[in-house]
Every structure is written in structure tokens, then in C-alpha cells.
Amino acid sequence: MTKLLVNAPSGVQELISIGEGGGYFDPERVIWDERTDGPLPAITLGGMKRQGNGLVFDQTVMNASTAATLAPARAAALVRIDADVDAIYGAAIGNRQAEYEAAERQAQVYADADYTGTAPGMVASWASAKGWTGQQAAEDILAQAAAWRGAQDAIRAQRLLRKEQVRAAADAAAINTVTAAWAGFVSLVRQQLGLS
Numbered sequence: 001m002t003k004l005l006v007n008a009p010s011g012v013q014e015l016i017s018i019g020e021g022g023g024y025f026d027p028e029r030v031i032w033d034e035r036t037d038g039p040l041p042a043i044t045l046g047g048m049k050r051q052g053n054g055l056v057f058d059q060t061v062m063n064a065s066t067a068a069t070l071a072p073a074r075a076a077a078l079v080r081i082d083a084d085v086d087a088i089y090g091a092a093i094g095n096r097q098a099e100y101e102a103a104e105r106q107a108q109v110y111a112d113a114d115y116t117g118t119a120p121g122m123v124a125s126w127a128s129a130k131g132w133t134g135q136q137a138a139e140d141i142l143a144q145a146a147a148w149r150g151a152q153d154a155i156r157a158q159r160l161l162r163k164e165q166v167r168a169a170a171d172a173a174a175i176n177t178v179t180a181a182w183a184g185f186v187s188l189v190r191q192q193l194g195l196s
Contacts, residue, residue, distance in 0.1 A: 001017040001018065001019060002017065002018050002019075002020075002022070002033070002034045002035050003015055003016070003017055003032075003034050003040050004016050004017075004018060004024055004030055004032065004033050004034070005030070005031045005032040005040060005043065005048060005055070006024050006029045006030050006031060007029045007031060008029070009026075009029075010068055010069075010072075011064060011065065011067070011068025011069075012046065012065055012068050012069050013031070013045055013046045013047075013048060013061075013065050014045075015040075015043075015045060031048060031049065031050050031055070032048075032050065032055055037053070040055075041054070041055055043055060043057075044057050044062065046061070046062050046065035046066065046069075047059065047061050047062030047065065048061065049061050066171060069172060070169070070171065070172060070175070073172050073175050074166055074167065074169065074175060077166045077175050077178065077179050078163055078166055078167075080179065080182075081159055081162055081163055081166070081179075081182055082159070084182070084186045085155055085159050088155065088186070088189060088190060088193070088195065091190075091193075091195045092148065092151075092193050092195060093148070099122075100145070100148075102122055103122040103123070103126065103141050103145075104141060104142065104145040106120035106121065106122045106123050106138075106141075107120075107122075107123050107137070107138040107139075107141035107142050107145075108142065110123050110134065110135075110138045111138050111139070111142060115134060115135040115138065118134075119134030119135075119137065119138065122141075123137050123138045123141065124137070126140070126141060148193075151189060151192065151193055154189065155189060158182070158185050162178055162179075162181065162182045162185075165178040166178050166179070
């Protein structure tokens, strides 16, 4: 097998192997061909350019190569963060957000009235389903709402922080560090919300 150093269409330098008589689909992108240029010297993949009959490291080439690989990694990480949040929201509340908010409002009105009178409909239905008093149901609804609001605050803070860290990441390793921290947070939140 013969090795070729090429500038792939994605902007990334690649070291590829070809068989006898093979070639790269775009000869203009070949930087080094062992068949004509001799054995490939030591290289820093992503930062090489041809100079005369040799290869030299060029920081400008390296920067362009890094940018070409960083943009897709950055975009994928940003999409993943939003998708994880959407999945948590979907699993936790699904399409019942309006119902939960109405139940919370009714429970708060009932609590503000010191649990006197007849429990509002959404509070009463929860009390009936659980075999509780109206006060127990209202307190449970308010406790669950407070827990969810706290989780939403934490999710939003982490989502915004991690997305900005991804945008500011200097390299793929930094993006990987951010996404690993994000994955740990997502796992913890899912566990705390009883979604795991």
C-alpha cells in the first residue's frame, strides 16, 4: 500500500493508503505521494504543506485544518445540548405543561386561602386519585412544581454555560471536556427527576 497525504474536501488533512495503480479522486489535493515523492517524512497531520521537494509544517495550514474540524464538532455539540434539554422536558412534562401550570395556580390559590373552602378542580382530582385531603394534594402539587422550577433553572443555567463554553472552545479536546461535563449533568438531572 502507498501512502498519500491529501487535503480532503472538508479542509482536513488526511493520510490515506491506496493500492497499486490507485490514486486520489482529485490529484490537485495530493500534497505528498510516496510513489513519486519517496517515503513520507515525519509530519504533523493537519499542518503540512509542500515546499519545493519537501514537506514543512505551517501554522497557518494547521489553523485552517483545526478550524475545518472544529466547526462540525462545535455544531454537533450545540445541537446535542439542545436535544438533551428537549428530551428531558419531553420526558418530564411532555404535552402536559399547560395542565401542570393550571394545577399549580389552583393549588397556590387554595394554599393562599389557608386551604379553606372546596379544593379547586385540579387539586380535588389529585386528592381523589391519591386518597388525600385537598391540603395534602395542594402541598404535593406545589412541592412538585417547586422541584420542577428548580430543575428548569439549573437546566437553563447549565445549557447556556455549556453552549458558550463550546462556542469558545479552542480545540476538539476542549469541546470533548465540555460535552463530558454536560453529559454528567444530564444524567444527574434525569436521575433527580426520576427519568432514568
